[in-house]
Amino acid sequence: MKKVSILWFKKNLRISDNSALYRASKEQKIAAIYINDPDIINNDDFSSYHLDFIKESLLELEIIFKKNKSSFNVYYDKALNVLKKINETYSISKIITHYETGNWVTYCRDKIITNYCKENGIELLEYQSNGIVRNLSDRDGWSHLWNKEMIKNQISTPGVSGFLDLNAQSVHESFQKIKIKKKKYNKMFFGGESHATNTLHSFLNDRGNYYSKEMSSPVTADKSCSRLSSYLAYGNISIKQVLQETKKRQAFLRENKIRTGWLKSLSSFSSRLRWHCHFIQKLEMQPNLEFTNMVRAYDGLRESYDPNAFTRWKEGSTGFPMIDACMRFLKSNGWINFRMRAMLVSFASYNLWIDWRVTSKYLSKYFIDYEPGIHYNQFQMQSGVTGMNAIRIYNPVKQQQDHDSGAKFVRKWVPELLNVPIEYIQYPHLLSEKMQKKVGCIIGKHYPTPIVDLKISTLKAKKYIYDIRATQKAKIESKKAYIKHGSRRKSRNINLFK
Numbered sequence: 001m002k003k004v005s006i007l008w009f010k011k012n013l014r015i016s017d018n019s020a021l022y023r024a025s026k027e028q029k030i031a032a033i034y035i036n037d038p039d040i041i042n043n044d045d046f047s048s049y050h051l052d053f054i055k056e057s058l059l060e061l062e063i064i065f066k067k068n069k070s071s072f073n074v075y076y077d078k079a080l081n082v083l084k085k086i087n088e089t090y091s092i093s094k095i096i097t098h099y100e101t102g103n104w105v106t107y108c109r110d111k112i113i114t115n116y117c118k119e120n121g122i123e124l125l126e127y128q129s130n131g132i133v134r135n136l137s138d139r140d141g142w143s144h145l146w147n148k149e150m151i152k153n154q155i156s157t158p159g160v161s162g163f164l165d166l167n168a169q170s171v172h173e174s175f176q177k178i179k180i181k182k183k184k185y186n187k188m189f190f191g192g193e194s195h196a197t198n199t200l201h202s203f204l205n206d207r208g209n210y211y212s213k214e215m216s217s218p219v220t221a222d223k224s225c226s227r228l229s230s231y232l233a234y235g236n237i238s239i240k241q242v243l244q245e246t247k248k249r250q251a252f253l254r255e256n257k258i259r260t261g262w263l264k265s266l267s268s269f270s271s272r273l274r275w276h277c278h279f280i281q282k283l284e285m286q287p288n289l290e291f292t293n294m295v296r297a298y299d300g301l302r303e304s305y306d307p308n309a310f311t312r313w314k315e316g317s318t319g320f321p322m323i324d325a326c327m328r329f330l331k332s333n334g335w336i337n338f339r340m341r342a343m344l345v346s347f348a349s350y351n352l353w354i355d356w357r358v359t360s361k362y363l364s365k366y367f368i369d370y371e372p373g374i375h376y377n378q379f380q381m382q383s384g385v386t387g388m389n390a391i392r393i394y395n396p397v398k399q400q401q402d403h404d405s406g407a408k409f410v411r412k413w414v415p416e417l418l419n420v421p422i423e424y425i426q427y428p429h430l431l432s433e434k435m436q437k438k439v440g441c442i443i444g445k446h447y448p449t450p451i452v453d454l455k456i457s458t459l460k461a462k463k464y465i466y467d468i469r470a471t472q473k474a475k476i477e478s479k480k481a482y483i484k485h486g487s488r489r490k491s492r493n494i495n496l497f498k
């Protein structure tokens with residue numbers, strides 16, 4: 001039987017700075033594969049938003065392979081079945097891929113594949129993804145390792161000629177077989193390495209000037225934020241590539257004494273690239289953070305919830321204009337900026353008292369950039385169950401005042417409120433009956449009354465959380481969580497354990 005090595009593309013869908021591809025290009029007989037695994041596609045965190053992005057990314061790769069007279073083999077089956085079938089026909093000698101820090105499904109898949117390789121004498125070569133380090137037991141020294149990785153030269157881009165045809169399917173053929181409910185949305189992002197590079201350049205040279213001032217408002221964020229998260233999540237670009245391009249741009253700005261806000265913005269942006277890996281590292285070291293509170297003293301905190309409240313939150317009909325506008329914007333576009341994500345989750349967790357395990361699965365489907373390591377840890381943090389982070393309860397009325405005082409965003413996404421006078425736009429339920437008729441917005445008919453009393457629900461939430469936080473059990477567990485996962489950079493949170 002012919003021997004073949006396999007380059008397995010997972011969430012590293014690019015040609016440049018790709019260590020697995022570089023290593024694979026040294027093999028004599030090599031084939032490139034991508035697996036559409038039904039276990040991943042049918043999981044409760046996946047949707048057509050992700051599938052579209054993956055397909056676009058793969059189509060770009062396929063074109064590059066074809067241009068170089070190579071084949072790109074796509075399968076639709078469980079990963080183990082695919083590898084078994086290939087092994088039966090060709091006899092696999094090596095599998096070359098990246099480590100993936102994904103959800104529980106990919107964690108289990110990778111364990112199964114590792115065992116299969118061991119049992120069948122297949123060499124498994126897995127390369128590090130970005131700054132995520134495997135087999136660490138705590139965070140001591142992680143920052144140093146991250147810096148070391150980021151200053152390394154980028155991996156040179158090899159030619160992709162000679163990749164074998166395994167008689168699998170093309171991207172189109174494979175995706176046609178997938179049955180998934182199609183959700184309609186505005187295409188704000190197209191997957192693929194070329195789109196990732198263009199997005200990075202437009203941010204660094206044009207859109208990013210006022211990033212630090214404009215990232216928090218949904219009115220300005222879609223222009224001023226990088227919008228790179230989906231490209232990073234699917235590996236259309238690496239963190240190292242983004243960081244090194246940013247450093248170059250910073251050097252240029254300094255040399256040319258251009259100080260119109262650019263340097264401050266790019267410095268904030270660079271810190272977030274570290275956060276990206278910092279959060280994923282937590283899930284890498286503790287995969288059950290997808291469904292377990294980081295601090296178990298908070299278990300049972302939100303045991304049940306009102307399904308009607310959950311429905312109204314999901315539909316964007318809570319009676320809080322900023323919450324409703326953000327939810328509708330997110331679902332239409334597959335993306336929203338950080339502060340508005342945090343506000344949506346804070347409102348669900350504190351004011352509606354819904355467990356983060358329920359809301360995180362719902363929103364993962366709408367975030368094209370869904371990255372389990374960031375996602376679940378942010379949900380835990382915004383729900384007060386990590387023990388080591390400050391409790392931040394976002395007031396949606398204040399957020400609206402601060403970030404959409406002219407009501408441009410709210411009026412666009414909650415058109416029921418189009419004619420509500422600006423003085424009432426944060427509190428439409430306070431309009432007199434006469435005014436409601438005049439502006440064509442009857443509260444309770446065209447737009448709902450607020451779903452909760454903001455003050456009372458906030459006070460209750462604080463009391464429940466702080467009561468647990470004060471217990472000895474929570475203090476001990478929070479300290480352990482900090483030792484395992486806490487950033488070793490100077491932080492006000494360190495005082496927590498004094």
Ligand SMILES: Cc1cc2nc3c(=O)[nH]c(=O)nc-3n(C[C@H](O)[C@H](O)[C@H](O)COP(=O)(O)OP(=O)(O)OC[C@H]3O[C@@H](n4cnc5c(N)ncnc54)[C@H](O)[C@@H]3O)c2cc1C
Nearest residue numbers: 225226227228229272276337338341342369370371375378
């Ligand atoms: C509840 C909640 C869930 C989230 N889920 C995800 C997720 O699934 N995937 C995801 O990539 N981000 C997630 N984030 C973090 C953040 O909101 C997004 O990374 C950011 O809004 C993406 O837009 P951008 O690329 O324009 O970011 P920019 O502001 O331009 O930042 C650049 C990059 O830095 C990283 N980054 C930025 N903010 C954070 C942060 N707070 N934590 C970690 N990394 C960060 C991202 O990779 C981002 O692409 C979540 C935040 C919250 C509050």
